[in-house]
Amino acid sequence: MNTRSSPAKLFLAIAIICSSIQLGMADNATHETSAKNVILLIGDGMGFPQLTLARIDKAGGNVTQYGSVELFMDGMEQTGMVKTSSANSLVTDSAPASSAMATGEKTNNGVISQNSAAIQGKRDGENLTTILEMAEDSGLSTGLITTTRITHATPAAFYAHVDNRDNESEIADQLLASGVEVILGGGLQYFTGENDTDPLGNYGKRGDERDLLNEFESQGYALVYNGSSFQKVDSNTTERLLGLFDSSHMQYDLERLSGVERDPSLAEMTRKAISILSRNPKGFFLMVEGGRIDHAGHERNISKNIADTLAFDEAVKVATDFASLKNETLVIVTADHECGGLVLQPENLDVYEAGGINPLFASGTTKTQGPRYDFITEMEEATHTAVDVPIMASGPGAEKVSKGVIDNTRIFEIMKEAFGF
Template structure:
C-alpha cells in the first residue's frame, strides 16, 4: 500500500511540474527563413518601402518584433556556409559540412524539427519560392549526403508525412520522359529530371494529397478553399518560382509567398494538436548572387508580406503562437554606401526597374546576344538605366565585348553584360557588392509570441533549432 502511495505521489509531482511547462509551449509555430537575408538586405528593403510610400517611419514587419538577436552561420568544415549546412543547422541544431542535407559530418542522419513535430502528432508544412528539393526545404524533411541529389530528396518528401508542400521544382517529382510544353506556371515546358519511371505526384495523390501542378495547378490554387483540405502538394514551376518583381508584373497567376502561407494556415490550423510551418523566401539569395538590388528588395518585401499572414494568425492566437524570423547566411556582401556618393543612399533610381538580373538579363529575353543597341534599349525600358553617363557607357561596352568573346563573370559565370548592368544600378543607389557568393556575416533574427524571448541575443544558428526544440519539448 505504501509503495502504491509513493507511485501516486511521484506521478502527481511529475504532472505538477510538467503541466506548467506544457502550458508555456506554443501550439502554432512559424519558422520563417530568408535565404541570403542579411542585415543589409533587411535594412535596404525597408528604406525602399519608405521611399516608395513616402513614409519615412515605415518599417518591415520583421523589423518590428520585440525580440531580436544575431546569429553566426559557419558550417562544420568552412567558415562560409552554404544553404545545405545552414539549413541543416536551423532544422536540426547540428553543424554539418557544406553540401550535406540532414546528416552530421560523419554521415549519420539527424532528426529535424519537422520530424520531431510529426512524432508528436503535430501538423507540418514546408513552403518555398525555390524548388521544393532545394537545400533549405530539403534540410527539414530529407537526409542526403549531397544537396544535388534532388531526385532522392523528392522521394524522401513522399515518405516524410509533411502535410503541406508548396513551391517550385516539379521536374524531380515526375517520371523520366514526361514532357508537357508550356505547361508550368511561367509558361516553360515541364520535363523530368528523373532517371526512373517513378511518378511521385501520383504517389502523393495515392496518399490523399490534393495536388496542384504547373499553370493549371497555379490557377486552381488561387481559387481553392483550403480549409476543406487535409493534405496538399503544390509544385507550380519546372524549376524555381519567378522573382517577385516579375511575378507581380508578368506572371500574375503564380501564387505569391503570402498566398501559399495563407493556404498552409487554413490547412494546418485544423489539427487539434497545432502545427509547425517552415516558410522560405529562397530567391532573396538568388538575387543577391546576381548582385541584383531590386530583385533582393522585392523578394524581401514578398517575404515580409507572407510574414504578415502569420502575424494575422498570431493576433487571433496570441497565447499559443510563436513566430521566428531568421536567415541562413548573407549573400553578396551587400554594403550600403561607397566613397563615390558619400553619406547617402539614393532609392529613387530603383523605382523604375521591372525585371530581374538572373531570370531576364542573364538567361531570359533580356540577355545580351550581340545586338548592342537592342540591349541598351532593353535596359532603358525595363531596368531603369536611362541617361547613361560616359563611365557607365564604357563599362557596358567593355562587358558586351567580353560577352562577345565568350567570357563570363562572377563565381557562377553569368553573362558579364547582365552583371555590369546590375552594378551600374547598384552604384547609382550607392550600393556595393563584395562578391557573387555567400559571406560569413552574422545574420539578424527577430521573434514574437509565445516563448520568443528564448531566441534573443547572440547565438549560433544551431542554437536557434535547439532553443525551439527545448521550448517545444522536442527530442532532436
C-alpha cells in the same frame, strides 16, 4: 477543541496554500513558454543590409520618411543575431545552415541533415532527426513552403537525409515518405520521369521513369500547378496539398506580378498552409522560405532582391497576424546566411548629402596589392558571406532568441523547447 494543535494546523494550511501558489506559478510559466504551433520563416541570403535596403525602398528613398518606415518583421517582440558557420567552413551554404536549424547539429557544406561524418557526394553520415520529423511523430501537422524547388537545400533539410544536396530525385522520394501535409513551391522536374513531360510541358529530370505526382495523388494529396487552381483549394476540406508551380524555381516576385497566369505569392501560400494545418487540434509546424532573395544576391540584381525581401516580409505579416489571435504560436524569422556582401554606399562618394545610396553586391571580388588596395570582380556571381544574420521572434519562448549572438543550432533547441519535445 484542542487549542494546542491550532498553530500547527495553521502553519500546515499556510504551507499548503503557498505550495499551491508555487505550483500555479510553475504551471503558468510552463504555459507561457510552451507553444502549440511553431512557424519558422527563413529569408535565404537575407542579411542586415538586405533588410535596410528594403526599408529604404519602402520609404521611396526619402531620408525624412525613412526614420518612421518599418518592415512587418521589425515589429516582432524579440531580436538577436545568429552565427552561420558550418562544420567545415566559416562561409556556409544553405544545406548545413538549414540542417543546423532543423536538427541542432553542425554538418559539412553540401550535406542535408546528416552529421559531420558525411562528406558531400563522397560519404554518408548518420541521419539526424529534424524538428519536422519530431512534429510528425507527435501527431502534429507539418508544412513546407518555398519559392525555390521544394527539393532545394533549405526545405530539404527539414525532411530529407542525403550526403549531397544535388541528389534532388532522391530528396523528392524522401519527401513522398515524409508525411508532410502541405507542400508548396517549385520543382516539378524532379517529380516527373526523365522521358515524360511535367504538367507545365517540360521534361523531367529524375533519371528514372518514376511518376511521383501520381504517387502523391494516390496518398490523398490534392495536386495544383497554377495560381488559379491554388485559389480554388478549399482549406476546410483539404487534408493534404501538393502545389508545385514551376518546373524549377518559382518566379521572382517582380516576374510573378507581371505574369498573366500568376503564381501564388509567398504570403498567399503561407495563409493557405496555416488555414489547413491549424485544423489539427494538436498543433502544427510550418517552415516558410523566401528562397529567391539569395538568388537575386548571387545575380547581383538589386531590384529583384528588394522585391523578394518585401514579398517575404508580407509572409511574415500573415504568420504574425495569425499568431496574434492567441498566445500559442511561436514565430521565428531569420536567415540561413547573407548572400552578396551587399554594401549600401553613398550615391556620391565625395559628398554624402548630394544623393541617396548606390547599393552593390561586393562579394566575389578580390583585392590586389599596391600603394592602395584595388578591387577586381573575380566571379560573375556574388558569393555567400560569413557575417551574422538577424533573428526576430514573437510568441511563447521568443525571449530565447535575444541572448546577444546565438549559434544557428540554437534555433532548433528553441523550437524543440517550445513544443516540449
